[in-house]
Amino acid sequence: MTGNTPLTPNRRSVLTGAAAATVVAAQGVTFSVAAAPGNKRLVVVLLRGGMDGLALCPPFGDGNYEKMREGLALPRANTDGGVLDLDGSFGLHPAAEDLLPFWAAGELAIAPAAATNYRGGSHFAAQDALETGASGGGSATGWLNRAVSALGGATGKGIAVSDSLPLILRGPGDTAAATPPPRPYRNPGFFRQVQLLYGDDTLFSSMIVQGERDRQRTTDTVTQEDVESGRGADRAQFLPIAAAQAGKLLASEDGPRIAVLETDGWDTHWDQGGMDGRLARSFSGLASGLWVLAGALGPAWRETVVVVASEFGRTVKPNVHGGTDHGLATTAMMLGGAVAGGKILGQWPGLSDGKLHESGGVAPGFDTRSLFKTALIHHMGISGNTVASTLFPGTASIPGIPGLIRPT
Amino acid sequence: MVPDDGSGSGQKMVREYPEAFEAHEVGAAIAATRFGYGARPQELLQIGDQPREWLLGQLISDPVPEALKSLPDSKDLLSDMLAARQKGRSSMRVYRQEARKRALTEAATHLAVSLNSPTPFVERLVRFWTNHFTVSMVKPAVMPLVTAFEREAIRPNIFNSFYTMLHAVVSHPAMLIYLDNVNSLGPNSVAGRGRKNPLNDRLARQLLEHFTLGEGSGYTQLDVRALAHMLTGWTVGVNNPATRGEFAFRDSWHEGNFKEFLRRTIPSAGVLEGEAALDHLARSAATGKNLSHKMAQAFVVDDPDPGLASEIFAGFVVGGGRADGMARGLVEASEAWAPEQRKVKSPTDLVLSVLRSLDVRSRSGRRVLNAVRFLGQPPYQAPTPDGWPYSSLSWITPELLLERVEWCAEIAGITRPPDGKPVPDLALDILGPLLKPATHRRLRVARDEVEALALLYASPEFQRR
Numbered sequence A: 001m002t003g004n005t006p007l008t009p010n011r012r013s014v015l016t017g018a019a020a021a022t023v024v025a026a027q028g029v030t031f032s033v034a035a036a037p038g039n040k041r042l043v044v045v046l047l048r049g050g051m052d053g054l055a056l057c058p059p060f061g062d063g064n065y066e067k068m069r070e071g072l073a074l075p076r077a078n079t080d081g082g083v084l085d086l087d088g089s090f091g092l093h094p095a096a097e098d099l100l101p102f103w104a105a106g107e108l109a110i111a112p113a114a115a116t117n118y119r120g121g122s123h124f125a126a127q128d129a130l131e132t133g134a135s136g137g138g139s140a141t142g143w144l145n146r147a148v149s150a151l152g153g154a155t156g157k158g159i160a161v162s163d164s165l166p167l168i169l170r171g172p173g174d175t176a177a178a179t180p181p182p183r184p185y186r187n188p189g190f191f192r193q194v195q196l197l198y199g200d201d202t203l204f205s206s207m208i209v210q211g212e213r214d215r216q217r218t219t220d221t222v223t224q225e226d227v228e229s230g231r232g233a234d235r236a237q238f239l240p241i242a243a244a245q246a247g248k249l250l251a252s253e254d255g256p257r258i259a260v261l262e263t264d265g266w267d268t269h270w271d272q273g274g275m276d277g278r279l280a281r282s283f284s285g286l287a288s289g290l291w292v293l294a295g296a297l298g299p300a301w302r303e304t305v306v307v308v309a310s311e312f313g314r315t316v317k318p319n320v321h322g323g324t325d326h327g328l329a330t331t332a333m334m335l336g337g338a339v340a341g342g343k344i345l346g347q348w349p350g351l352s353d354g355k356l357h358e359s360g361g362v363a364p365g366f367d368t369r370s371l372f373k374t375a376l377i378h379h380m381g382i383s384g385n386t387v388a389s390t391l392f393p394g395t396a397s398i399p400g401i402p403g404l405i406r407p408t
Numbered sequence B: 001m002v003p004d005d006g007s008g009s010g011q012k013m014v015r016e017y018p019e020a021f022e023a024h025e026v027g028a029a030i031a032a033t034r035f036g037y038g039a040r041p042q043e044l045l046q047i048g049d050q051p052r053e054w055l056l057g058q059l060i061s062d063p064v065p066e067a068l069k070s071l072p073d074s075k076d077l078l079s080d081m082l083a084a085r086q087k088g089r090s091s092m093r094v095y096r097q098e099a100r101k102r103a104l105t106e107a108a109t110h111l112a113v114s115l116n117s118p119t120p121f122v123e124r125l126v127r128f129w130t131n132h133f134t135v136s137m138v139k140p141a142v143m144p145l146v147t148a149f150e151r152e153a154i155r156p157n158i159f160n161s162f163y164t165m166l167h168a169v170v171s172h173p174a175m176l177i178y179l180d181n182v183n184s185l186g187p188n189s190v191a192g193r194g195r196k197n198p199l200n201d202r203l204a205r206q207l208l209e210h211f212t213l214g215e216g217s218g219y220t221q222l223d224v225r226a227l228a229h230m231l232t233g234w235t236v237g238v239n240n241p242a243t244r245g246e247f248a249f250r251d252s253w254h255e256g257n258f259k260e261f262l263r264r265t266i267p268s269a270g271v272l273e274g275e276a277a278l279d280h281l282a283r284s285a286a287t288g289k290n291l292s293h294k295m296a297q298a299f300v301v302d303d304p305d306p307g308l309a310s311e312i313f314a315g316f317v318v319g320g321g322r323a324d325g326m327a328r329g330l331v332e333a334s335e336a337w338a339p340e341q342r343k344v345k346s347p348t349d350l351v352l353s354v355l356r357s358l359d360v361r362s363r364s365g366r367r368v369l370n371a372v373r374f375l376g377q378p379p380y381q382a383p384t385p386d387g388w389p390y391s392s393l394s395w396i397t398p399e400l401l402l403e404r405v406e407w408c409a410e411i412a413g414i415t416r417p418p419d420g421k422p423v424p425d426l427a428l429d430i431l432g433p434l435l436k437p438a439t440h441r442r443l444r445v446a447r448d449e450v451e452a453l454a455l456l457y458a459s460p461e462f463q464r465r
Helices: A011-015 A065-072 A094-104 A123-132 A143-150 A188-197 A202-219 A224-228 A235-251 A278-303 A368-379 A384-391 B023-034 B043-047 B051-058 B074-087 B089-116 B120-132 B140-157 B162-170 B173-178 B202-211 B221-230 B271-283 B285-299 B306-320 B323-332 B347-357 B366-374 B398-414 B423-434 B437-444 B449-458
Strands: A024-026 A029-034 A041-047 A108-115 A159-161 A258-263 A304-310 A330-335 B234-236 B247-249 B259-261 B264-266
Touching: A029 A143, A029 A235, A041 A123, A041 A235, A041 A278, A041 A368, A094 A108, A094 A278, A094 A330, A108 A368, A123 A143, A123 A188, A123 B437, A143 A258, A143 A384, A188 A202, A188 B398, A188 B437, A188 B449, A202 B398, A235 A258, A235 A278, A258 A278, A278 A304, A304 A368, A330 A368, A368 A384, B023 B043, B023 B051, B023 B423, B043 B051, B043 B423, B051 B120, B051 B323, B074 B089, B074 B140, B074 B173, B089 B120, B089 B140, B089 B347, B089 B366, B120 B140, B120 B285, B120 B323, B140 B162, B140 B173, B162 B173, B162 B202, B162 B271, B173 B234, B202 B221, B202 B271, B221 B259, B221 B271, B259 B271, B264 B271, B271 B285, B285 B306, B285 B323, B306 B323, B347 B366, B347 B398, B347 B423, B366 B398, B398 B449, B423 B437, B423 B449, B437 B449
Parallel strands: A041 A258, A041 A304
Antiparallel strands: A024 A029, A029 A258, A108 A330, A304 A330, B234 B247, B259 B264
C-alpha cells in the first residue's frame, strides 16, 4: 500500500492503444479499465462485503420500517437532519447527499430491493454470481470480460493487465503482464483473492479480515481519530481518489471505455452506526466518489452509465453487536448522463415479518442483472441475442429496461 | 518470468475438474495429507486404492534413517560439554557457541529427514512423540542434546511398548537435565539431609500431568511428591568414567523411605522404585486415554469425540500398552478418515508439505529450518515443557495467518511447479478430491502462475489436513 499518494496508473498499459486494463489501488479501493470502440462509457462499482441497502435507501414510507429496523432506523424524512426524501416513500442516507443532484437531474434510478439469483450467505459465491453472470455458478470468466469481447474491443489483443483483475473482467481475453512482481502479496488484489478463497472457511475468513484490518490500522494514514476510536479505515472514503483517476482515463479521447471500481469494507457485522459512524462515512465516500467521477468525465458523462451493486444486503434487524448480518436484497443503483432516471425500480416486498427473506433480509423485488443487461444492450449496443447467449445465459426472463436509457 | 506461450508447445492445457472421484482417491489424499506431510506430485497415484496398507506398511520400517545414524550420540556430546566446563568459563563460552551452531545444524538435518522420508507417517509419529516428551533448546544447558534425545529415546521406540519409550525418555540425560531432575536430592538421603529445598519435583509433576495419566485423572499432590522421591538419584554421570555422560543412579541422593503412590505402598528399592512407577503408569488405562486423546488431537481434530480416542486407546491396550498399537488404532479409526479437514497444519507441517508438493528434497534442511522459524515454530524450541500446541487457534491468529499467506506468496515467487505443470493440475495431483471445485477455478483464473501457486498454498484445503 502506498499511503495517500495520488494514484498513478501504469502509463504504458494505458497508452499502448491496445485494449487496456489498469488496476490501481489505494486503501482498499481498486479500479480496472478496459478498452472498447465507440464513445459509450460503462462503469461498474462493486461494493464488496454486502452493503446494507436499507441504510443507504431507507424505505421510510413502509409502516414497519421503524419497528423492524429498531435502533438502526434513521429519523423520518423532512425532519431536521433526517432521511433525504426521494419520492415520499424512499429516501437516501444523509451522508449520501452528493447523490441528490443526480436524482434531481433525473440521472439516477434506484432499485431498493435488488438481488441476483443467488440465495445463500457466502460472499464468495454471491460475488461470483454477480460477476460471472452464470446462473448456476461455475463460469471462470466475468461477464464484463465477455462483453468487451462482444464489443470487439479486445479481439486478438485482450486486455493488458498491470495488476490483479477483478473476476468481472477476467477471462480468456486478458493476458498477464510480462513481468509480474515477485511478491504477489504486495499487490492489493492478492489479498482479496485470498479472502474470496476463504469465503466458506469461517476460521480463515474471519482471521484474514481481522488481520488485514489490524494491519491497516497500523499502516494507514487514516485520521488519528479513526485510529483512536478503533474503527479502522472505511475504505469507501477513498473512492473519490480512484474515481477521479478512472474518470480522467475514461474521458480522454483514446482512453478506455469500461471501468470497474471496487471497494470493500461493507461487511458491517459490528458497530455500523446510524446517522454517523462507519457506514455513514462509507456512504459519504461512495456518493462523493460518484460525484467526482461525473465531474472528471466532463462532457463524456452524457455518454456514461454507472451501475452500483453489492453481492447481497443485510438483515433488517440489527444484531447484538450493533451491526447487521448477511441478508438478501440490497440497494442497487444506475446513474449517469445517459440514464433516464428519477425513478424507483422494482417491487417493494415490504418489511413485515412474514415478508422478509429467510435470512432476515429484504426479499428480492428486482433482479440486479437487469441493470447490467440494460447497460449492455440499450447503452453499449450489444445485441440482445449476444447478451442472452454468452453474457447472461439462462436469464431470458429478466429483460433489459429500454426506458432506463435516454434516447440519443 | 515469461508467459508460457513462448515455449513452442502452445497454450498449456489445464485439466478439467473431475466430475466424480473414486472413493479410494479420497482415502489416498487423506492418508498423505492427514497422516503424513502432504503428497508429492505422484504420491497419490502410488498410494492408489490401498491407503490404510500404505500407512500400516510404514510401521515396520526403521525409524532411525541412515542420515541420522552418523550423528553423534548424547554420551559424546555430554562428555564434550563436561570437558569444556572443567576447563573453565572461557572455554565453556566457546563450547556453547559451537554447540548452538551444531544443534541448529542437526535440527535442520532432522527436518531434512522428515522432508525426504518415504515414510512420512513414521515421521509424523516421531514428531508427535518428540513433542509429547518435549525437551526444548530454549534451555541452554540442554541445547546440544535435544536432537540426540529424539534419535536415542524417541525414534527407536515408537514401535515399542509405551513403557520402553517412557523409560528411555525419563532416564535420558536430556530429559533429566531439562526438567531439573539431575540435582534432585531426597530430603532424608545422605546427600540431601540438612539441605534447603533439596527436592525438585518438576519431572515428577510433568510425568503425571502430561506424559502419562494426564491432568484431572485423580492423582494428588502427594502422588507427585512420592514420584519425585522415587526419582531422586536419577541423574547423569559426571566423574565416574563408566557412566560419564550417561544415565546414573546415585543411591546417596535417593530418598530411601517407603512411599505411598497412587494408593499403593512402594517399598524402598532404589532405582527399581522409579522403574516400577513408570511401568505402572505406562500400563494405566488413564495414560492410554490421555495419550489417545492427544494423538487424535494431533492428527484428526482439536476436540476429538470419545469414539475416536477409544479406537486409538483400543490399539494402545494391545500387548499391555503399545505405542505402535496406538498408531494402528488411529489408522483403523473410521473417524480419522472423515473427508472434512478439521485440523490446521502447524508451521512445520505447512513448510514440509509445500516443499513436498514441489518435489523438493533437501540435504542440509537449512531452508526448511529458516522457513519454520519465520512462521513461528523454531524446531526443538517449544517455549514450555508442554510442547507446541495442537489447537488450530494457536496457529491461525489474524497476524499469524497474514504471515502464513505472505510466506506462501513469497515461496510461490521463487519456485515453479515441477515439470512446468499448470498450478491447477498440480493442485489436483497433490490434494485430489480434497481440492474444492471453487478453489480449482480460482487457481485457473489467477493472474499468473505465481499468484496461482500462492493461492494454492494459502487455500484452506492446503492449510488444513
